[in-house]
Amino acid sequence: MEEMKVTKFPEGFLxxxxxxxxxxxxxWREDGKGITNWDxxxxxxxxxxKATTGDVAVDHYHRYKEDIALxxxxxxxTYRFSVSWARIYPEGRGEVNPKGIEFYENxxxxxxxxxxxPMVTIYHWDLPQALVDLYGGWESxxxxxxxxxxxxxxxxxxxxxxxxxxxFNEQNIFTSLxxxxxxxxxxxxxxxxxxxxVNHHVFMAHAKAVLAYREMGGTGKxxxxxxxxxxxxxxxxxxxxxxxxxxxxxxNFWWMDVYAYGRYPKxxxxxxxxxxxxxxxxxxxxxxxxxxxxxxxxxxxxxxxSCVCEYNPMDGVTPYGTxxxxxxxxxAQVLGVPGIYKNPGNPYLMTTDWDWSIDPVGLRYCCxxxxxxxxxxIIISENGLGAFDKKTEDHxxxxxxxxxxxxxxxxxxxxxxxxxxxxxxxxxWSFTDLLSWLNGYQKRYxxxxxxxxxxxxxxxxxxxxxxxxxxxxxxxxxxxxx
Ligand code: BG6
Numbered sequence: 001m002e003e004m005k006v007t008k009f010p011e012g013f014l015x016x017x018x019x020x021x022x023x024x025x026x027x028w029r030e031d032g033k034g035i036t037n038w039d040x041x042x043x044x045x046x047x048x049x050k051a052t053t054g055d056v057a058v059d060h061y062h063r064y065k066e067d068i069a070l071x072x073x074x075x076x077x078t079y080r081f082s083v084s085w086a087r088i089y090p091e092g093r094g095e096v097n098p099k100g101i102e103f104y105e106n107x108x109x110x111x112x113x114x115x116x117x118p119m120v121t122i123y124h125w126d127l128p129q130a131l132v133d134l135y136g137g138w139e140s141x142x143x144x145x146x147x148x149x150x151x152x153x154x155x156x157x158x159x160x161x162x163x164x165x166x167x168f169n170e171q172n173i174f175t176s177l178x179x180x181x182x183x184x185x186x187x188x189x190x191x192x193x194x195x196x197x198v199n200h201h202v203f204m205a206h207a208k209a210v211l212a213y214r215e216m217g218g219t220g221k222x223x224x225x226x227x228x229x230x231x232x233x234x235x236x237x238x239x240x241x242x243x244x245x246x247x248x249x250x251x252n253f254w255w256m257d258v259y260a261y262g263r264y265p266k267x268x269x270x271x272x273x274x275x276x277x278x279x280x281x282x283x284x285x286x287x288x289x290x291x292x293x294x295x296x297x298x299x300x301x302x303x304x305x306s307c308v309c310e311y312n313p314m315d316g317v318t319p320y321g322t323x324x325x326x327x328x329x330x331x332a333q334v335l336g337v338p339g340i341y342k343n344p345g346n347p348y349l350m351t352t353d354w355d356w357s358i359d360p361v362g363l364r365y366c367c368x369x370x371x372x373x374x375x376x377x378i379i380i381s382e383n384g385l386g387a388f389d390k391k392t393e394d395h396x397x398x399x400x401x402x403x404x405x406x407x408x409x410x411x412x413x414x415x416x417x418x419x420x421x422x423x424x425x426x427x428x429w430s431f432t433d434l435l436s437w438l439n440g441y442q443k444r445y446x447x448x449x450x451x452x453x454x455x456x457x458x459x460x461x462x463x464x465x466x467x468x469x470x471x472x473x474x475x476x477x478x479x480x481x482x
Pocket of ligand 1: 020023169170173227302382386429435436437438439443
């Protein structure tokens, strides 16, 4: 296709940035908050990098005014953040905690004061531990009602002020790491049957929350955020091209098709049936998923990297191996599913210190695929570079590598828009530095540097990085200077 020139981003485009409660708030036991699955999990030796926790995180709980004032200074149009379920319902259900409601109300009001559109993620991985103790959390379908009740509480409390709702952040990631690789709570390994059933429960919770939002008269926009890793076939060898197709069905369309069409991809479902891993899906469930699919307003995309697919023989690599959580380049292993695909590195792309490929065109590919397959508007709910940043003696952070990364991704996003994709928002990950679930505080993503290391005790003071001023200018010029 003819090379497109990037022109102005659309009128009202939401230039944004994102965060998640557990990764920024701290205040883990304050004002009646309940204990979450993550509060427990991080205390298991060996689970997180240097045993880091979100107990204090970057203390956003106490410094949200300072952080939102920085967002206003930058000119941010939207701020995506998540609500911690255990602040609203310390036990996951039952009595609402007024202090929790008040905290997020304050955040929303603070955003609105500066004309920043709040974008609320209802679930970004921190689950009240009480529900895990009661019935096994996402493993039980009982959770669907509790999640919907929690979501309705948020719709009721904030519905008049919040116009953008994300039901779930990266369902594909928290379930994979929770039930396949044991790296997230509940730390189960290779439990494929439960993995697919858990996912079905999450889909049902998502669908019922979307329908509840509409029943309650919600006129804002609602959808889910998917961690989309688009794939390229290694070459034109037919079995490698088929491995890409299989990968897409099992790793991408398995989620996006349910959100957008309300049904699972057929070949993947047949494969899982043969393996004995397919979830139990009733006729009623199918109706509900379809009804909700007709109501979603956008596909949320968290994009970090693309991957390559190559046929993987039956005696080939498995899905389980070392993941790079240290920032020591080259320590990640090639993984895959025997008999289907494996994901070797892409020789055309550079990688980050955590071995994630850097591929701006992949972001455009995501938008194009979603537009042609689902014809839905898109919210880029996360995109960013995790890197080691250094603060100089005069308190400057020269993160030109992050500027390069974001600029190149935004250029490709601009092309996707030119090519016909309807993109509503672009949120970088992240606004301030924050806790990376498994990689500690040393893997930094923010525009704002936070003075803290893995150990507690530093000042937690905020410093604007070079990328802060760069993004400020991009917003001011609506992307014309990219
Ligand atoms: C996404 C999550 O997976 O990527 C974020 O939604 C996360 O919560 C981000 O922090 C970056 O991942 P990581 O592992 O580098 O922190």
